Amino acid sequence: xxxxxWRCHYNKIHDQVYTRTYLEYNxxxxxxxxxxxxxxxxxxxxxxxxxxxxxxxxxxxxxxAYDDMYYLIDKYAAFLxxxxxxxxxxxxxxxxxxxxxxxxNQANAEVEDGLIF
Numbered sequence: 622x623x624x625x626x627w628r629c630h631y632n633k634i635h636d637q638v639y640t641r642t643y644l645e646y647n648x649x650x651x652x653x654x655x656x657x658x659x660x661x662x663x664x665x666x667x668x669x670x671x672x673x674x675x676x677x678x679x680x681x682x683x684x685x686a687y688d689d690m691y692y693l694i695d696k697y698a699a700f701l702x703x704x705x706x707x708x709x710x711x712x713x714x715x716x717x718x719x720x721x722x723x724x725x726n727q728a729n730a731e732v733e734d735g736l737i738f
Contacts, residue, residue, distance in 0.1 A: 623650065625663025631671060631682070658696065661689050684714055 624643055627634050640660075649656035668686040672679035691708060694700065 622663040622666065623660060625660055625665075626667045628660055628664035629667050629671065629682075630685070631675075631678070632667075658693060662693055665689050681714075684709055 624640065626632055627639055627643075629635055650659075665686045668682050668689070672682040672686065675682070687709060691705070694705065
């Protein structure tokens with residue numbers, strides 16, 4: 622699944638510099654024009670798995686996966702007449718905060734975008 626896990630925000634190597642470096646040395650796999658979409662699809666697996674194992678952040682990460690799925694559906698197999706599942710609005714989004722999500726045993730964990738590492 623190439624580097625799908627690198628795309629995930631909770632991964633310490635999610636910064637684009639790692640992806641650019643990987644592509645510089647390895648190049649995107651074929652078909653090249655769909656590489657970013659495949660990478661997005663592969664990251665959905667990691668986001669769903671992470672969301673199942675991290676209760677305090679799980680809902681926020683599932684929403685990222687949901688949005689990625691909708692992006693790919695819209696691009697490759699759009700629902701006819703808008704009959705797909707309800708899309709999330711900004712009001713629907715769940716966010717984690719330090720107060721809500723840091724267990725006492727992780728008080729010194731790294732935090733980025735409200736997510737614990």
